[in-house]
Amino acid sequence: MFTIELTLKHTPMPLSVQKKEPSEAQALFGSLTESLRNNNGHLIEITCDQQPHKRISVLGSEIAAVQIFEKSGTATASGRPPGFFSLSSDQ
Template structure:
């Protein structure tokens, strides 16, 4: 399973969707990158393969980062992969 995480401006929480294959995950990753690059405020709707019925909609101008990784059984102790960090207040 492959996970695509979206970090949203001014929000500590990440939004995630999952894809079964690397090709599908890469396609979603590229779709998000293109939405960010366009610079517009289009609405981006993503669905999840793991949780059927899960949908995430976000305004593309609010996305500050996107991350693609493969879910594995060797995740960190916190259950989150390395790569993104959050500043504690």
């Protein structure tokens, strides 16, 4: 199972959908990154394979970041999916 996660501008919580086939996940990831590159205001509709009734509609111009990762049977040490992080030094 592949998860495609969207981060929207001015929204702290990401949106995510799951795809079973790698080709479908890569195609969706490609279309989302293309929308991100072009900064177009077209409406993008996304469906989820894991939850068939889950549908997401997003304006392409509101996408800030997209990531794709494969959901494996083992959890990470923190129990969270891979993603973006930052390090800060306290002085």
